[in-house]
Amino acid sequence: MTETGLTWPKNVNEIxxxxxxxxxxxxxxxxxxxxxQEWHPVAHESELPNPGDFKTFRLAGVPLLIARDMEGVxxxxxxxxxxxxxxxxxxxxxxxxxxxxxxxRWLFDAKGDLVGCPNHRDFLPGFDKSDYPLAQPRFDxxxxxxxxxxxxETEPLPEFLGGSQNTLRELLGGDGRLKLLGYQKVxxxxxxxxxxxxDGYHAPLLHQAFKLLNWQGGKGRQFTSTKHGHxxxxxxxxxxxxxxxLKDDSLIAFKGQDPAVGSRIVSxxxxxxxxxxxxxxxxxxxxPIDEETVEVHYAYFAxxxxxxxxxxxxxxxxxxxxxxxxxxxxxxxSIFHRIHIGNHTPGNAIFQKGVHDQSKLEAEFLQNDESGxxxxxxxxxxxxxxxxxxx
Amino acid sequence: xxxxxxxxEAAMDALLLADASAxxxxxxxxxxxxxxxxxxxxYICRSAENSENGLALGFMYDxxxxxxxxxxxxxxxxxxxxxxDYRTRHFVQRVEYRRxxxxxxxxxxxxxxxxxxxxxxxxxxxxxxxxxxxxxLEKTGALKLLSRRAELDTSVLPRYLVYPL
Numbered sequence: 001m002t003e004t005g006l007t008w009p010k011n012v013n014e015i016x017x018x019x020x021x022x023x024x025x026x027x028x029x030x031x032x033x034x035x036x037q038e039w040h041p042v043a044h045e046s047e048l049p050n051p052g053d054f055k056t057f058r059l060a061g062v063p064l065l066i067a068r069d070m071e072g073v074x075x076x077x078x079x080x081x082x083x084x085x086x087x088x089x090x091x092x093x094x095x096x097x098x099x100x101x102x103x104x105r106w107l108f109d110a111k112g113d114l115v116g117c118p119n120h121r122d123f124l125p126g127f128d129k130s131d132y133p134l135a136q137p138r139f140d141x142x143x144x145x146x147x148x149x150x151x152x153e154t155e156p157l158p159e160f161l162g163g164s165q166n167t168l169r170e171l172l173g174g175d176g177r178l179k180l181l182g183y184q185k186v187x188x189x190x191x192x193x194x195x196x197x198x199d200g201y202h203a204p205l206l207h208q209a210f211k212l213l214n215w216q217g218g219k220g221r222q223f224t225s226t227k228h229g230h231x232x233x234x235x236x237x238x239x240x241x242x243x244x245x246l247k248d249d250s251l252i253a254f255k256g257q258d259p260a261v262g263s264r265i266v267s268x269x270x271x272x273x274x275x276x277x278x279x280x281x282x283x284x285x286x287x288p289i290d291e292e293t294v295e296v297h298y299a300y301f302a303x304x305x306x307x308x309x310x311x312x313x314x315x316x317x318x319x320x321x322x323x324x325x326x327x328x329x330x331x332x333x334s335i336f337h338r339i340h341i342g343n344h345t346p347g348n349a350i351f352q353k354g355v356h357d358q359s360k361l362e363a364e365f366l367q368n369d370e371s372g373x374x375x376x377x378x379x380x381x382x383x384x385x386x387x388x389x390x391x
Numbered sequence: 392x393x394x395x396x397x398x399x400e401a402a403m404d405a406l407l408l409a410d411a412s413a414x415x416x417x418x419x420x421x422x423x424x425x426x427x428x429x430x431x432x433x434y435i436c437r438s439a440e441n442s443e444n445g446l447a448l449g450f451m452y453d454x455x456x457x458x459x460x461x462x463x464x465x466x467x468x469x470x471x472x473x474x475x476d477y478r479t480r481h482f483v484q485r486v487e488y489r490r491x492x493x494x495x496x497x498x499x500x501x502x503x504x505x506x507x508x509x510x511x512x513x514x515x516x517x518x519x520x521x522x523x524x525x526x527x528l529e530k531t532g533a534l535k536l537l538s539r540r541a542e543l544d545t546s547v548l549p550r551y552l553v554y555p556l
Contacts, residue, residue: 092546093444182441182448185547245464248457295547300448319452325436325552327465331473333551338475341510 008386011358012374014348020191021344025384026291032383033270034060034288037154038228039140039147039161041272042066044283045074046144046178046301052095052110057297059148059287064137065089066146069110070097076139076148077112082132099134108134143169143176145283163225164266167232171264171276178281178301181315184323185297190336192271192288193380194343195296197373198335199273199284220263222365222372228269229376235367237262237278251320251327254278255313269376279310280318292340298323403498403526404485406534411481411502414554419463422555427527427535432456434539436556439520440546450548451555466554474553477508479517481556486521495537496526502541504556506549518545518556 006018006025019025034040042057043066054067056079063079065088081088081101088099088108098115099108107116112134120127137148140157142165147157154160161168172178188195220235237254246252254262256279264276271286271294281301289295300318302311322329343349354369356362365372381388406425413421426432437449453459481504488498499521506517520543527537541556 092440180446182444182446183438183546184448184450185438186551187547187549189550245468246461247464248455248461251458251461315447316452316454319449320458323450324548324550325450327469330470330551330553334474 006386008381008388009348010389010391012361012378013351013355013358013371015351015377016348017343017345019380019386020194020340021291023291026191026288028384029288030060032385033380035150036383037149037151038270039149039154039157039268040270041145041268041274041283041285042076042139042148043146043285044144044172044176044178044180044299044301045141045146046176046304047093047180047299048074049180050095052097053093054089054091054096054110055093056089056091057285057287059150061287062137062150063087064148065099065134067099067110067112073111074141074146075112075136076146077134077136080135081106082108082114082134083117088134106132112136143172144178145172145176160226160228161268162230163223164230164232164268167234167264168266168274170234170261171266171274171281173276173281173301173303174261177304179304179306179311181300181302181311181318183297183299184319184325185295186324186333187289187293187295188333188336189292190294190340191291191343192286192294194339195286195294195336196267196269196271196273198332198339199267220367222367222369224363224365224372224375227379229373229379230269231265231267231372231376233263233265233367235263236260250313251317252278253313253317255310267376269379275322277322278317279314280322281314282318282322294336296324399496400485400488402534403488403496406526406536407483407485407500407522410536411483414481414556415479417466417554419466419554423459423463425536426456426459426539427529427537428456429527429537430456432459432535432537434459434462434536434541434555436541436543436552438543438546442542450543450552462555470553474551475508475510477506477517477550477553479507479554480505483522491525494528496528496534498522498524498526500524502556508550515549516545517549518543520544520556 040059043055047055048068051070057064065077065079068074079088083106086101086103088101105118109115114129114132139148222233267273274283283299285297287295302314321327324333351370354365354371361375361378410425433454435449436451453462483500483502485500488496491497501521503519504517505514507514523540525538527535
């Protein structure tokens with residue numbers, strides 16, 4: 001994109017810091033990425049388990065209404081009346097069989113059909129309610145995880161997910177039969193790319209907790225899937241065995257069945273990071289607010305087959321471990337902020353760990369390599385149309 | 392042990408202020424000292440949005456004395472040096488209370504917390520909400536928190552939390 005005047009470095013491990021801070025680039029990202037050919041997770045169906053349940057969410061500013069009808073079918077609508085475009089539902093979640101717009105009392109059922117509008121004899125000749133359902137973006141689902149795309153050209157969801165499907169399925173409890181435990185919602189003073197660059201990837205040196213808890217990372221692999229540069233981490237768990245500084249070590253206990261599927265991270269372009277770690281199942285619905293701010297809704301889940309003790313264990317672990325105040329993640333949140341401040345300096349951010357050749361992208365990485373983010377950066381560069389420097 | 396309402400109210404307010412003072416002073420041991428030594432003493436910080444929708448998950452979920460003690464370890468030892476520090480000012484106001492039995496009172500208070508990050512120096516509201524407390528009248532005459540739920544009106548925090556609210 002020549003008009004932005006950003007030249008991309010020749011080396012694949014260098015990212016221009018200006019990409020994180022410039023308003024004109026952010027505006028272009030909205031067009032090319034958020035309204036472009038990407039799928040964005042917006043809800044898991046277990047967030048609306050009962051007929052009539054709904055959730056609202058704003059994706060890159062676009063208001064969405066995700067609703068389960070009385071037959072149990074989940075659909076995604078634009079959360080705007082089909083008449084004058086008034087925001088239809090103001091609650092973040094709830095249960096309704098019908099949605100009424102207060103402006104002119106247009107009434108929609110949970111299938112999105114317009115079922116009532118007063119005084120329609122005054123409307124255009126030939127007015128027919130069936131011509132005015134709630135508008136819908138394209139959507140599809142994967143083991144109950146609902147994705148939206150705002151472009152008609154986006155590839156089908158299975159192709160978009162590609163080789164990340166199995167890791168994502170395992171992360172979703174193996175079958176997607178989840179039970180919502182609740183949310184932690186937060187805004188970070190960080191460009192959305194600094195958030196996604198640093199949320200999945202974890203620098204073990206950062207985490208003092210690992211040392212104090214006598215906790216070593218389990219063996220695992222990191223790999224990239226599809227041209228979008230989705231990143232998957234699959235690690236076995238190494239559960240803390242020695243002494244810990246915690247008086248209540250249930251916070252870091254693993255009560256699940258199989259340590260081989262103990263830890264999973266799937267980071268989908270552009271903003272979605274999801275993780276299963278110990279007994280925490282966490283989907284992070286993130287959306288950019290502006291070039292300096294990202295909002296993240298951490299949604300936590302149990303599995304439908306859990307007994308009461310397991311649900312309670314997951315609840316206690318989920319609340320305190322991995323969120324914006326979590327024992328082993330609060331420092332990540334701080335890094336999002338500090339990286340973003342640092343990105344207001346000239347030059348490039350340089351990736352080192354795991355980079356073998358500055359002219360070549362790889363697809364398989366070691367667990368703690370930073371280089372796993374580079375295929376995603378190459379995809380970003382190509383979608384944004386930034387030319388690589390020749391020298 | 393019966394106290395007059397005035398003396399009891401003064402003692403409850405002193406407990407509220409002692410907690411605010413400990414938190415604003417980043418005195419985690421002082422914070423812990425406001426809680427009862429009983430095993431089931433607890434601090435839970437959760438959005439009203441979660442509570443009203445039957446979702447028990449919190450921002451912090453310290454549902455026993457051991458976890459309260461671990462919270463002190465998080466802040467004082469595990470997280471030391473890893474975050475951008477910020478000052479807080481808690482404003483608290485008792486709204487209502489009820490004697491549950493001879494040794495227990497339930498109390499509801501409003502709170503708002505201002506935050507000033509040390510790097511930016513810009514003050515903003517960190518959170519507003521209410522404290523739903525159960526207070527223990529101990530044999531010594533002291534009042535301690537048996538349980539506190541910080542129920543946040545703020546469902547989307549403007550920042551990560553280091554200290555309890």
